[in-house]
Amino acid sequence: MVVFETLGDPIPASMKEADQPALSSLPVTEEAEPGASQQESIVRSAGMVSAGVLLSRLSGLVRETVMARLFGASMVYDAFSLGFRIPNLTRDLFAEGALSAAFVPTFTEYLATKGKKEAAELSSLVGTAVVLVVGGFCVLGMVFSPQLVGLLAPGWAAAEPAKFQLAIELTRRMFPFLLLVALAAQAMGVLNACNQFGVPAMSSTFFNLGSVAFGLLLGFVAGPRLGITAIEGMAYGVVLGGLLQLLWQMPALHRAGFGFRPRVDWSHPGLRHIFRLMGPAILGNAAVQVNVMVNTIFASTIVDPLRGVNGPVSWLQYAFRFMQLPLGLFGVAIASATLPAISRSAAAKNLAEFGRTLSHSLGTVFLLTVPSSVGLALLGEAMIGLIYEGGRFQAYDTRQTALALSCYAVGLAGYSASKVLAPAFYALGDARVPALVSLASIVINFLVALSMLRLTELGHAGLAVATSVVALFAAVTLYAVLRRRVRTIPGRRLAVSLSKIGLAAAVMGGAVALSSHLIAGWLGESRAARLADLAVSIPLGAAIFYGLCRVARVEELEAAARAVSAPLLRVFGGARARIK
Numbered sequence: 001m002v003v004f005e006t007l008g009d010p011i012p013a014s015m016k017e018a019d020q021p022a023l024s025s026l027p028v029t030e031e032a033e034p035g036a037s038q039q040e041s042i043v044r045s046a047g048m049v050s051a052g053v054l055l056s057r058l059s060g061l062v063r064e065t066v067m068a069r070l071f072g073a074s075m076v077y078d079a080f081s082l083g084f085r086i087p088n089l090t091r092d093l094f095a096e097g098a099l100s101a102a103f104v105p106t107f108t109e110y111l112a113t114k115g116k117k118e119a120a121e122l123s124s125l126v127g128t129a130v131v132l133v134v135g136g137f138c139v140l141g142m143v144f145s146p147q148l149v150g151l152l153a154p155g156w157a158a159a160e161p162a163k164f165q166l167a168i169e170l171t172r173r174m175f176p177f178l179l180l181v182a183l184a185a186q187a188m189g190v191l192n193a194c195n196q197f198g199v200p201a202m203s204s205t206f207f208n209l210g211s212v213a214f215g216l217l218l219g220f221v222a223g224p225r226l227g228i229t230a231i232e233g234m235a236y237g238v239v240l241g242g243l244l245q246l247l248w249q250m251p252a253l254h255r256a257g258f259g260f261r262p263r264v265d266w267s268h269p270g271l272r273h274i275f276r277l278m279g280p281a282i283l284g285n286a287a288v289q290v291n292v293m294v295n296t297i298f299a300s301t302i303v304d305p306l307r308g309v310n311g312p313v314s315w316l317q318y319a320f321r322f323m324q325l326p327l328g329l330f331g332v333a334i335a336s337a338t339l340p341a342i343s344r345s346a347a348a349k350n351l352a353e354f355g356r357t358l359s360h361s362l363g364t365v366f367l368l369t370v371p372s373s374v375g376l377a378l379l380g381e382a383m384i385g386l387i388y389e390g391g392r393f394q395a396y397d398t399r400q401t402a403l404a405l406s407c408y409a410v411g412l413a414g415y416s417a418s419k420v421l422a423p424a425f426y427a428l429g430d431a432r433v434p435a436l437v438s439l440a441s442i443v444i445n446f447l448v449a450l451s452m453l454r455l456t457e458l459g460h461a462g463l464a465v466a467t468s469v470v471a472l473f474a475a476v477t478l479y480a481v482l483r484r485r486v487r488t489i490p491g492r493r494l495a496v497s498l499s500k501i502g503l504a505a506a507v508m509g510g511a512v513a514l515s516s517h518l519i520a521g522w523l524g525e526s527r528a529a530r531l532a533d534l535a536v537s538i539p540l541g542a543a544i545f546y547g548l549c550r551v552a553r554v555e556e557l558e559a560a561a562r563a564v565s566a567p568l569l570r571v572f573g574g575a576r577a578r579i580k
Contacts (some may be wrong), residue, residue, distance in 0.1 A: 007376060014178070015447050018175075023466040039527055042537065044148075050262070053416045055202065055205045056201070056202075056204040056205050056208065056328065057324050057328050057329070058468075059204075059208035059209050060204075060208045060324060060475045061321060061322075061324075061325070061387070062208065062209070063208045063209075063211060063212045064274065064317075064318060064388075065387050065388060066212050066216070066316060067080075067234070068387075068388040068390075068391070068392075068397075069388070069390050069391035069392070069393060070230065070234075070391060070392065071230075071231065071392055072314075072391065072392025072393040072394065072397060073307070073310065073311040073314035073315055073318070073392075073393065073397040073400070073401075074310060074314070074392055074530075075160065075162070075163045075166075075310045075412050076166065076231050077231075077314050078163060078167075078309075078310055078311070078313045078314055079163050079166040079167040079170055079231070080167075080169045080170055080231055080234065080235065081313050081314055082149065082152060082153055082168030082170075082171075082300070082313060083149075083166075083167050083168075083169075083171040083173075083174055083235065083298070084170070084174055084235075084238060085144075085152070085292070085296060086141070086148050086149070086152065086171050086174075086175070087138075087141065087171070087174055087175050087178040088177075089292055089293065091493055099130070099182060099185055099278065100187065102274045102278040103126055103186060103189050103273075103274055104192065104193060106122070106270055106273055106274050107122060107123065107126075107189060107190060107193050108193045110122050111193055111194075115231035116257060118270075119193075119258075120257065120258050121263065121268040122268070122269075122271065123190055123260075124260060124261045124262070124263040124270050125185065125263045125264075125265055125270070125271045126186060126271060126274065127186060127260050127262075128262050128263050128264055129266075129271060130179070130182050130183055130186060131179070131183070131262075132264075134178060134179045134182045137178070138175045138176055138178055138179050140277045141171075141175045141178070142171075142172045142175045145168045145171040145175070146168050146206040148171065149164060149166075149167045149168050149171060151166065151179065151197070151293070151297075152293055152296045152297060152300065153296070153300035154300070154301070155300050155301040155309065156300060156309070159308075159309050160309055160310075160388050163309075163310075166231070169232075170231065170232070170235045173232065173235040173236060173239070174235050174238050174239060176239050176242075177238050177239050177242040179243075180239070180242035180243050180245070180246050180527040181207075181242050181245065181246075183246050184203060184242070184246040184249060187200070187203075187246065187249040187250070187253055188200040188203065188249065190253060190256070190258050191249065191252055191253065194256050194258075195490060196252060196256065198225050199248070199249055199252040200249060202248065203245045203246075203248050203249055204245065205247035206241070206244045206245050206248045207241040207242060207244060208241065209241075209242030210237070210240060210241035210243075210244035210245070211234075211235070211237040211240070211242075211429065212237065212241075214237040214240040214241060214244075215233050215234035215235075215236065215237025215238070215241075216233070216234075216237070217233070217237075218232075218234075218236050218237060219231070219232065219233020219234050219236075220233065221239070224495050250390070254340050266530045270407060280523075289548060290442050291441060291442060291445045291467075291470065294442075294445060294446055294449060295316075295445070295449055295463045295467070296313070297450065298449050298450075298453060298463055299312045299463055300313060300318060300458055301494045302310075302453070302459050302460055304400075304459065304460075306396060307396075311397070311400065311460075312459065313460075314397075314462035315397065315400045315401045315403075315404050315460055316386060316404050316460055316464065318384070318397075318401045318404075319380075319384075319401050319402075319404035319405040319408055319464065320407075320408065322376065322383065322384070322405050322574045323376075323405070323408050323412065326368070326369060326372040326376070326412060326416075327412065327415065327416060329368075330365060330368040330369050330372070330416055334361055334364055334365055334368075334419075334420060344419060345357060351486055351488045352488045354488065355486055355487075355488030355489035355490060356421070356485060356488075356490065358421075358482075358486075358489060359489050359490045359491075359493060360555070360556060361420050361480075361499045362417055362420055362421075362494060363494055363498070363501075363554075363555065363556040364556045365413065365416045365417050365419075365420060365559060366413055366417070366497065366498050366501050366556075367497075367501055367549070367554065367556045369412050369416045369418075370413050370498075370499075370501050370505045371411060371412040371504075371505045371508055371541070371542075371545045373409040373410065373412045373413060373505075374409075374505045374506075374508060374512070374541075375407075375508040375512065375538065375541060376405055376406070376408075376409040376412070377406040377409045377410075377509075378509060378512050378513055378537075379516065379533070379537060380401075380402040380405040380406055380409070381398060381399065381539055382516070382530040382533045382534055382537075383403035383526075383530075383534065384398050384401050384402050384405065385398040385402075385527070385530050385533065386527060386530045386531060388401070389527075395525075400460070400461075402462055403458075403461045404461050404463075404464045405464075406461075407458075407461045407462075407464035407465045407467075407468060408464045408467060408468060409468075410465070410466025410468040410472075411467060411469070411470070411471035411472055412471075413475075413478070414468070414472035414473075414474065414475035415471035415474075415475070416470040417478075417479070418471065418474045418475045418478060419473040421475065421478040421479055421482060422434045422478060424480065424482060425478070428485070428486070430441065430485075433478065433481050433482075434478065437473075437477050437478055438474075439478075440473075441470045441473065441474060444469065444470050444473050445466050445467070445469075445470045448465065448466040448469045448470070449462065449463055449466035452465055454465055456499045493555075497554055497555060497556060500549065500552040500554050501549065501554060503520065503548070503552075504544075504545050504548035504549050504552065504554075505545060507544060507548060508541045508545040508547075508548070509541075511540060511541060511544050512537045512540065512541040515533075515536055515537045515540055515541075516533050516537050518538060519532055519537070520532045520533065
């Protein structure tokens with residue numbers, strides 16, 4: 001992707017309080033243990049969620065590394081990246097955006113109030129509708145691929161006609177991925193409603209590994225005999241990886257009693273309710289996709305002094321992959337664990353607890369993301385060079401990708417905070433504010449991106465700056481509105497924590513920069529030097545940051561340390577008891 005999402009999962013702007021699931025019926029990731037604080041329970045739950053995210057992000061990094069080594073930041077990979085982005089955008093908009101936002105609460109309500117038989121019927125109706133509607137959309141996408149590629153990369157048709165044509169062909173080959181991932185998203189929603197989180201959390205890992213395995217098999221082993229080029233093989237691998245992502249969840253669905261049976265009934269009230277909710281959801285989530293398209297168009301027009309039009313789209317893609325790891329581990333995981341807690345507080349009208357929980361969760365987000373941002377900015381080149389550089393991915397690509405990563409890193413804390421703040425409005429029964437902020441981000445993104453390209457020489461990195469500005473704008477705006485509405489949020493305590501965290505991160509950054517500079521001066525820029533830099537600088541920075549936060553008595557650090565240490569103490573304590 002070229003740009004971050006602005007907010008978390010979109011909530012339809014027109015979804016009234018009566019249309020929302022009962023807050024008390026939302027699934028809880030983990031119950032607090034007796035005597036444990038709610039914040040420690042949230043941190044432990046976030047750790048459970050982040051395990052699946054970690055595997056997904058690491059397997060995604062493996063996929064990107066394979067692509068980098070085989071194709072680099074070349075004309076071929078630019079075409080592949082754009083060809084994959086088109087069905088991926090529609091996936092975010094329809095499958096994992098509007099469909100999930102509309103289907104999950106409706107299915108959960110049916111399961112809780114009408115029983116398993118009615119819920120199973122609704123699931124089959126939705127599955128059939130997905131096959132017919134999304135399948136038809138895939139056919140249209142394949143037919144109109146030239147127009148879609150021309151919309152997202154208008155500069156390629158005249159400047160790089162071969163790349164333009166290749167992007168069209170790859171888009172057609174990868175469009176069926178949309179249907180498969182839409183069905184996988186529905187399966188994920190069913191399993192989550194049944195309080196099964198492990199299998200869905202692993203599904204994207206199977207996509208990442210399957211797309212690489214099938215791609216290499218078709219592109220490099222069987223491809224020469226079948227007349228399939230290497231990049232075409234990787235495109236087919238994306239589709240087969242999407243199929244594997246769906247098939248991985250099917251046994252769990254059958255065990256839960258929700259096997260797919262083709263059913264058509266367009267007048268079914270549950271199905272019609274989902275359609276009504278999807279309209280506003282698409283409108284709200286469209287802002288994210290518009291930002292993606294705008295930045296993709298801008299990136300396709302950038303002419304690099306050394307590479308020409310080849311490179312900017314790829315550099316942004318590789319840089320964003322690095323952002324996925326801390327974003328998923330910290331922002332998404334903490335948001336997932338926080339939502340049930342603040343939903344219960346809102347349902348009980350306990351706004352004091354709501355404010356405290358939200359403040360502590362935001363503090364934890366800052367505790368984890370602010371030092372991560374500093375680390376990515378300072379050590380990004382060493383990380384990228386160590387993982388990506390080699391084959392077609394050259395040292396120049398490493399520097400350009402690291403530049404984009406440093407600009408993306410500026411917005412990491414803001415984007416992660418938005419993941420926590422947007423669902424807080426949903427818990428309070430307000431869907432309008434996140435939708436309005438999301439729409440405002442379109443204007444902000446366009447103006448900043450255009451200014452970066454016209455007034456600076458940052459090139460593709462300027463688009464990453466625009467992404468960060470949008471993320472910070474969303475977080476600040478959401479927090480300001482929420483603080484005005486919920487006056488029990490301890491803003492002063494949060495500001496004190498943030499200032500302590502920022503100061504500790506600054507000192508950590510100075511130490512890491514000095515360490516990295518000394519190692520580079522001693523060992524140069526070889527692969528061994530980069531490995532040594534990361535092996536020394538990361539633990540050094542972590543130790544300094546942890547020590548300073550402990551000295552400064554950052555509250556979130558204590559809660560996080562207790563939450564992490566408690567399970568370990570129970571394990572080792574139980575082991576010692578068994579030995580005795």
